[in-house]
Amino acid sequence: MLLLALSGCMSGGGVKPAAGGKDEDVSVIRARAVERWDLLIAHKAEKAWDFLTPGYRETKPRAAYAEEMNGRGIHWSKVTFGSQECDADTCKVRLLVDYNLNLGGLAGQVKSASPVTETWIKVKGRWYFLPEQFQPTKLGKES
16 A cells, blocks of 8 residues: 555656556556566667656656666666566566676676566556665665
8 A cells, every 4th residue: 555655646747547548457567568678678768768657757857767777788688578466556577688798808798687576556547667766665775
């Protein structure tokens, strides 16, 4: 419930209603999660920004998010959907993300994959990605 309250407090204007005015079903999360990663892989983080919760978008302008995500030293190359566990308004999505990392020197470029677990929440009938630092269990904790 805290997650829902937090998303409500953080959501503001500019939230697009789901297509046709209906709530999106959990079946759309797979497509949205993979589509967001495909945009990040293509260095189109300015478009991936639209998948973030409205509250997070209020804290991070599109250009700043795009610069941060597109400028990372790690280069993602592929995403594979694993699974999802959902309740009415929250989903945990598991993905496998392939990446390339240039370590320099003799090590050169390293290719690997990493499991990723994301939290997606429903805000005004639409599913959005909630970055880890905005999740209630992470708020108020020092790094």
